[in-house]
Structure formats: C-alpha cells, structure tokens
Amino acid sequence: MKIGTYSIPDNPNRLPRLVEHTKKIYDTHEGHSIPNVNKNDALAQLLEYKSSRNGAYWAELAALKAYGLLEGRSDLKVSDVGKQITYGTGDQKSQATLKAVLNIPLWKQFYEKYRLQLPATEFWAKLQAITNCEAPVARSNEQFVTEAFRDDTSLIKNLKGVSSEVKDLTNSEQNPMDNRGENPNVQFIEVRAGPFYQRLPFNEQGKKIAMSFLEALDVETKKKSDQQAT
Secondary structure (H helix, E strand, O other), rough: EEEEOOOOOOOOOOOHHHHHHHHHHHHHHHHOEEEEHHHOHHHHHHHHOOOOOOHHHHHHHHHHHHHHOEEOOOOEEHHHHHHHHHHHOOHHHHHHHHHHHHHHHHHHHHHHHHHHOOOOHHHHHHHHHHHHOOOHHHHHHHHHHHHHHHHHHHHHHHHHHHHHHHHHOOOHHHOOOOOOOOOOOOOOEEEEEEHHHHHHOOOOOHHHHHHHHHHHHHHHHHHHHHHHOO
C-alpha cells in the first residue's frame, strides 16, 4: 500500500503472519539459499499457495524482504534477523523483532516519534504531515495504518513485556528530551535505566507500563545482588 512518500505491506502480509511463514521456511531450508523463488512452486506451496504463478505469493515474498526476514534477489535465504526472530531467545529475539519493524520506513518514523503507542486523537493530521499526503488520503487510511502498525508492534509488546518495549535502536535514544515539535503542554512519563529509555503518555496505561518496568528492574537488581553475594 502506498501512502504519500511511504509504502507499507498490504494485508495479509503483516509481521505476525510473516514470522510464522519465516519459521516454516527456516525449518525446511535451514540456512540454505532457495533458488529462483519467483518460480519455485515448492516454496509457494510451503507458504500455502497452489503455485508460484500467483500475485499474492509474489507480494508475500516482497513483504518478507521488506521486513528483512529473507535476503537475496532471485535466490533467497532466511536472514540473520529472520533466524533470530524465529529461534532467538530473550533480548536477541526482541531486538530482531524491533529491527524487522523498523525496516519499514514509515514504522521507523512512528517509532522515533511515538514509540509503540500512536496518538489516539486526530492521528490522521499527524499521518498527513509525516507522509506528505493529502488530508483526505490520510483520513481515509488512518484506521488501516493504525491497525497495521499495532499488529506489527504487538509482537514486541508480547515478547518480554515492558523491557523489550523500552529498548531503543534509533538515534532518538541519544536525545530523549527531543520532543520533535510536539505540544509542550502535553505531559509524558520518561523512564531511563542504563540503555533502556521509553517516553510514555501520562495516562493510566502509561503509568501501568512505567510501574511494571520499575518492578521488573527491581527484581533484576535483586537477582544480581544475590548472585554477587553467593
């Protein structure tokens, strides 16, 4: 789907489904290259298409490459991100998931500005400014874009709870006080602990996330203290 100067994968090619299909490919082909994927019926059938002569199949291949789950041109193989997002553990898996999300340029823009929580009111106006599209286009696509971003980032939220949500891979981590032109009257909660940083809305959900993070951090600190004492 094209919106303004950005493209995002159409349904059903959202990250949760693509991760499942990446696992199928990795389980079957491991780290080996898959030849001539555009005409590879065996791969198409593995991904639940009747044959490779299918526009939906080609669209999925394009999406798998866009998220960085597969790499190559005519011959493809599971990338390091694809391997870590399927069989990685702990922080490795959560960071691979975030990398996949940030491989979509519009999602990277959203994450740098809002992290994982898009504005609830008049988001279409912000979408228009970010994508440089016309207002009617932004308004008509607001719900689709919001749902697509929510579906993709749901994997991050579900992996390690708050700790994965607060890890930042973008340059905005270097300047957490940069509000990027937002209304100075809007209040936020900012949580920083070592490499972790998260800017949350000052509401009940934001408070809950912040408290959960602090509790998890306290548990981790106690574990380290106990290990050092033994």
